[in-house]
Amino acid sequence: MKYAAISINFDSLGEAYGFPPGYKDPSFFDVAERFFKIAEKYRFKYSIYLIGKDLEKPENRECVKKWASQGHEIGNHSWSHPPNLGAMNKLEIHQQVEMAHEIITKTINHEPKGFIAPAWSTSPEVVKILIELKYTYDTSGFPSWLMFPALLKLLLNHMNDRRFFKILHRKDFLYLLFGPRDSYITTGSLFKSSNVSDGNSITMLPLPTNKYRIACWHTLVFMFGWKIHEKILRSCLRENNTFYYVIHPADLINKNDLLNHSISLERLGTPLWLKQRYLEKSIEAILKTGRKIITMEELAKEQKEKD
């Protein structure tokens, strides 16, 4: 049996896009409901990586509790979404990972087991902290040169937000070009290690790429159009044993959700019905390969048994 997972990097409007503190973030409400409708239609569960700070709001916590009780996996996407996590110092990285870990654990009553670094900015220090906190897998690796145009896109999306120039501070440029494309086990570096044992290692699930190191995640459909995106998606499905598909709240955000706030985001020009269709078509392409959609935690377990 082959498997796939659908993971939501939960870049909320409040924390990832810096909307004001009093703002009721539709990412947790109307937008999330659109995602769950699709999960019901195709009968699968998401793996949802949350920004810890978002859970300071009781209304957001209530939503997340409900999602967890419905069987969706809840993972860690840092405390405040610093786009240069991998380049921060040890103490700052500890705070980012641990504070989010604590508030997520309190909210859902069990510890998260998976992590994704904001903007895929990671480092050996990030991996070591995850092992200390007994995470079973990390999904922060981006073994693709597409990070270079993606960084440019991120800068454009966050032009009004000066902290986002920090996305250029990274420690993983070598990994982008030479990092392993298949899943692997490590004891605390960005590359594969030998001498692994259960207590000292973590399963790394790099973002799926094809043999040309073209990465596949849903945002690309808004940059390349459906035809090219479908080709990349199919090649990644063909060439990867471990496949997961990364999506973001912005993939189903409608202009009306923003009220009077403005953000620059290439997907905003696409009407909502077409966005919903793109996501459904991508999920249909994944299911057509005969894969069963499971959570990332289950996917990591399957993979570990094979390795």
Ligand SMILES: [Zn+2]
């Ligand atoms: Zn993010």
